[in-house]
Amino acid sequence: MKTLQVHDVTTVLSNKKILDGITFDVNSGEVMALVGHNGAGKSTLIKTILGILEKASGQLTVMEKFDQDEDFLKFKQQISYLPEEPLLLTEFTVMQHFQLYGKSYHIEEEILHERIERYLKGFELTDKQNEYPEALSKGMRQKVQTICAFLPDAPLLVIDEPFMGLDIYAIQYFEEILREKIANGTSVLLTTHQLDRVKNIAHHYIMLQEGKMIQTGTINEFKTIKRRREQ
Ligand SMILES: Nc1ncnc2c1ncn2[C@@H]1O[C@H](COP(=O)(O)OP(=O)(O)OP(=O)(O)O)[C@@H](O)[C@H]1O
Numbered sequence: 001m002k003t004l005q006v007h008d009v010t011t012v013l014s015n016k017k018i019l020d021g022i023t024f025d026v027n028s029g030e031v032m033a034l035v036g037h038n039g040a041g042k043s044t045l046i047k048t049i050l051g052i053l054e055k056a057s058g059q060l061t062v063m064e065k066f067d068q069d070e071d072f073l074k075f076k077q078q079i080s081y082l083p084e085e086p087l088l089l090t091e092f093t094v095m096q097h098f099q100l101y102g103k104s105y106h107i108e109e110e111i112l113h114e115r116i117e118r119y120l121k122g123f124e125l126t127d128k129q130n131e132y133p134e135a136l137s138k139g140m141r142q143k144v145q146t147i148c149a150f151l152p153d154a155p156l157l158v159i160d161e162p163f164m165g166l167d168i169y170a171i172q173y174f175e176e177i178l179r180e181k182i183a184n185g186t187s188v189l190l191t192t193h194q195l196d197r198v199k200n201i202a203h204h205y206i207m208l209q210e211g212k213m214i215q216t217g218t219i220n221e222f223k224t225i226k227r228r229r230e231q
Pocket residue numbers: 013014016018036037038039040041042043044045
């Protein structure tokens with residue numbers, strides 16, 4: 001099953017082509033890493049897939065049936081997103097954020113509570129569940145945002161720079177949950193500046209440069225290229 005199909009996607013911002021003819025698939029249970037220098041177009045690609053930015057042309061399909069142009073709501077419900085910086089709502093407590101995600105993704109009440117309890121414990125946030133974001137540290141806010149992204153069983157998980165702001169224990173727990181999800185068939189599309197940190201999770205990579213795909217392959221191929229360059 002192709003969880004995500006990106007076909008000839010072009011994005012134009014301020015009359016400039018920021019993404020140019022991007023085409024790739026992510027299969028179920030597969031992890032795709034987007035790499036590239038600052039300004040290569042990684043965030044633009046993610047925002048275009050999520051519909052935060054409008055594509056100028058091309059086609060985006062999830063689960064081989066939900067087209068971004070035809071049924072945006074269904075398309076979006078198949079995707080869970082973890083941004084690089086937490087996007088929490090100041091007027092909602094930690095628990096209220098989780099309930100909001102539960103409602104948006106139609107998560108069964110019992111399952112939702114089980115997951116909330118498990119992730120709060122894993123990220124050592126149980127005593128913070130009734131706090132508002134302003135009472136949390138930056139890392140704690142990122143943990144809350146991570147839990148929000150982990151709660152749904154969405155087939156595609158999009159992560160902008162994983163592990164951002166998390167301590168070593170939180171990174172270990174993050175990886176544990178991520179691996180569990182991947183083993184259960186979740187596909188992951190992530191961006192990273194440090195492929196070394198995700199080389200044991202990712203299966204494939206795409207290298208972007210000035211909005212174009214200049215290289216793609218398996219992570220093992222990437223490691224070989226990198227080694228050759230370093231020799
Ligand atoms: N709203 C905008 N209007 C015009 N140009 C933009 C806009 N947003 C981004 N860009 C340009 O698009 C290009 C790609 O930016 P993008 O943020 O996608 O890169 P990135 O690969 O995510 O970089 P980084 O690694 O620094 O996060 C850059 O040249 C940037 O200046």
